[in-house]
Amino acid sequence: MEESMGIQGLAWHLALIGLLLAVAAAESTLIAKPGGKDICGNVTIPYPFGTTEDCYFNSDFFINCTSSDPPQSFLRRSNIGVMNITLEGKLRIMQFIARDCYNKSGAPVDNNNPYLRLSRFSISETDNKFVAVGCDTEAAIQGIQGDKGYTTGCISKCDSIDFVANYACSGIGCCQTSIAKGVSYFDISVSSYNNHSDVWEFYPCSYAFVVEENKFNFSSSFVRDLQDEGMMPMVLDWSIGNET
Secondary structure (H helix, E strand, O other), rough: HHHHHHHHHHHHHHHHHHHEEEEEEHHEEEEEEEOOOOOOOOOOOOOOOOOOOOOOOOHHEEEOOOOOOOOOOOOOOOOOOOEEEEEOOOOEEEEEEEEEEOOOOOOEEEEOEEEEEEOOEEEEEOOEEEEEOOOOOEEEEEEEEEEEEEEEEEEEOOOOOOHHOOOOOOOOOEEEEEOOOOOOEEEEEEEEEOOOOOOOOOOOEEEEEEEHHHHOOOOOOHHHHOOOOOEEEEEOOOOOOOOO
């Protein structure tokens, strides 16, 4: 009987510990400023970010939560869609893809050169890559690092889709390069050497973008998938002070 009561007492003790841990975990999720909105759609809004003036640290951390159904989150008054914010200093956004497309006759049918300009945060050089996809492709990214400009890029040329390696962005059908540290502005351009006339049957377009590295998996069919995609996920670094 005493053994049974001892086991029962232990069970109650463990249950109490579990309850206290659950309460502590629930309290730890209250990461918005008291009185502030802590979620917009499926995006959690931790302080120093906020959706109203009395809830964010300053206007650089304003999250514009729309009244749409479902609500969407944007960085300040921009069209930069916010997907996730972590207290580890990471801000995940969606950014436009540059494209350069031609018809079978070699006439251009679609081209755009997106840019990103940030007033406070920087593009994470540890989480992102600059990627170009195509077989008649020259892509460049020009950026501002502090008060200095820089340009880098890559080239991808191939005569047959048979040479394009699946699951490897190795320079044939896909090339990539690193992002410089502390970049707060960039614009992307992508162009063709021969208007895709030699590769139009399998690669009528070239694409270039900055993308979160662990969200990007290249395959020979990826270029077809990109025809229906307008944006890619990427990561920004944020901090309250001057830390990077």
